[in-house]
Amino acid sequence: MHELSIVMSIVDLATAQAAKHEAIAIEEIELDIGCLTSIEMDSFEFAWKQGIKQTILENATRKINRIEGKARCSDCGTYFNMLQLYDSCPQCNSHLAEIISGKELKVKSLVLPD
Ligand SMILES: [Zn+2]
Structure with missing residues (x-):
């Protein structure tokens, strides 16, 4: 499952960061997930619960920032909100657009215990 592999890579990243700081847990994790990524939030929730079991993220508070899709038309230069990838x-009505935001998928911040 696509979402589970994403969760696993987030766990890996968090584990590496914690190791660097000799932390044994993560207090809080903040994620940026763009609306134009192919992530299904329901599947992501499910994958999250499975994926963080017995990891450094098990008891972490999680925040998710959904980043709205924004694009600029390559033909006429109009800026518009893109609800789905390849919206015209x-x-x-041009389908050529430069995506400005909405494809984010990253760990924005990690809070380690003091
Ligand atoms: Zn246009």
């Missing part, structure tokens, strides 16, 4: 420009 509302001005000229």
